[in-house]
Amino acid sequence: MGRRPASRFSNSSGQKLQAALHEEKKGWAKTLRELPNDSEDDPTFYGDYSLLSTDQGIRGFLSVVNDLCYIRAQEIELTSWISDGNARATDEQAVDIAIASLKKHEAASFLTEVASGLSKYDWRTSSFPDLEEEQRKKKAALRGSGGYKELRLELLDVLSKEKTDVGAAAKKSWDNSGDEDYTTIRSGSISGPK
Secondary structure (H helix, E strand, C coil): CCHHHHHHHHHHHHEEEEEEHHHHCHHHHHHHHHHCCCCCHHHHHHCCEEEHHCHHHHHHHHHHHHHHHHHHHCCCHHHHHHCCCCCCCCCCHHHHHHHHHHHHCCHHHHHHHHHHHHHHCCCCCCCCCCCHHHHHHHHHHCCCCHHHHHHHHHHHHHHCCCCCHHHHHHHHHHCCCCCCHHHHHHCCCCCCCC
């Protein structure tokens, strides 16, 4: 997949996550929405205390989507999705057309499942007010260069619990990631898929 189709695919993936987060009404999402907010945008996706508003958050999300779609490329017939290769990545009309065509593709339901699973992850940052100290430390570990790997592992761990094709793909991605012993990561806070 070239740079232009990849940007359209990423855009569609983000829209699916945004929709799934909008449906999340309890727990971490509820606490984010209860804070004063000057914007009409959903703070779970756009807010100051959302990891998705940080480089680590968006990279972690896109990294996991990329991994899972690569693992399931044949099953979701990813290579059959064709986007207009002549359009520029910044061409809004071409992006809209590509996203519309992807909505009709087999990959769309897989991306929806990924987004649904990821909506269960606590996307709050370490600076969120009133986090318990242990949660704050866990979230603070996501900052800096090591945070990319940590977040990716946390997201795969959450997804691996899904009883769907997404869960199976997350387990496979975890197994293929190259680290010898995930059970020691962060003193056992992430034990790896079971």
